[in-house]
Amino acid sequence: MNIDQRLTTLENKIQQLELDNMLLTNLIAKAPPEWVIDSLDRARNSNLIPYPFVGINAQGSLDFYRIIDLLAKKEII
Structure with missing residues (x-):
């Protein structure tokens, strides 16, 4: 060759x-998974959004969604 x-x-x-x-x-x-929609709404209402830079044109990574969901469940946000 x-x-x-x-x-x-x-x-x-x-x-x-x-x-x-x-x-x-x-x-x-x-789009974000269904299980995190309510938590994302709470985060938006707490002024924690916009999403962090994740390196691609996405709203967030699964790790980001898990953290937001955990914060909402623990009523931190």
Whole structure:
């Protein structure tokens, strides 16, 4: 395999990885789970929102949602 073929192969792999990354990001970055909606409303009313930066176009990570839910259940917010 010569250099041009290797370069083309690598470019194709990069494009495939970028597409895979975009698809996974879109899958993960959906609306918040139902179990945390009430807790998020309480957090908004307590001025704890906007969401922290999570590195993608999402409202929050599952860890963030778990923390917000725990704070609401413990009546901290």
